[in-house]
Amino acid sequence: MTAPHCPECDAEVSIPNNAMENELISCPDCGTELEIISLNPITLDLAPEVEEDWGE
């Protein structure tokens, strides 16, 4: 299977074995936060920007 690429910097991104859809991961090269949109096929997109009401 071809490894997915970062939509920001095009680096190859390895996906953990236990990855889940909608999980956030970081690009190992540029550090951009990415969201796994789909596992089959693996699709990555930029994670949403932090909004003012985000928090815990």
Place this chain on the structure above:
Amino acid sequence: MRIGILITHIRAEEKLLISAFQARGIEPDIILDRDLNFDVTAGRGQLAPSGVAWGDYDIVMERSVSTSRGLYALAILNSWGIATINRYDTASICADKLRTTIALAQAGVPQPQTRVAFDTDSAMQAINDLGYPAVLKPVTGSWGRLLARVNDSDSAEAIIEHRQTLGDYNHHTFYVQSYINKPGRDIRAFVVGDRTICAIYRTSPHWITNTARGGQASNCPVTPELNDLCMRAAQAVGGGILAIDVLEDADGQLLINEINHTMEFRNSSAPTGVDIPNEIVSHALSMIEVTA
């Protein structure tokens, strides 16, 4: 048994919670808050984005990183009689620092002296009344964003003007507290139901000690004093699964700073040795047993 977990996306905490449910043989339904499309007037029989009727969920755990989405979802689900963690009444208080302060004051729980004003002149007066340094906070918000330690009247004037000019109406509520000269750390205590299950020190050379801002986590023993204070604080806001931020003042007195209703805990199980997601799942399942 049907469990729903409402998320904005899956962070370390949600992954740990899902694993903890799976370890009990339960596969929770993951519900994305971006997919929500409630018919608010139609009631609990309508389908959730998971394809399951909302009313068939034994409990929905709200883990949205988006506070507004999470709160409105809780309000709707609770209005339909669906059990949630946390309940809307609790979450809505915790999401608002002023309402939290009011609840703590009503319960006689110690906290920093706090004033609120709605106009630039009265905000200056409020800070002067408290004395310098003081801390200006947005009434909503998290992760230590837009907190300002105000050391003198010049900086107070500047920050108030900026908030009045650049901020939306939320920033025109001037919530100000006495600055607590804490010992380079604060305490985050984790309350699950009727227990403080563990606590961490968050240590930082910066006065803002959130781990989201680089604070380092280490174990903090849960003394009877800390447990008692945290339980009183939790009960003041209605109880549930809560992360309670506690300050130690120069005299060693413990003061409640904030209460968080969708707590982050990824950095806290290792230093405390407490399996926080497992404790949360146990509590959720016990809630279902109680209501069954």
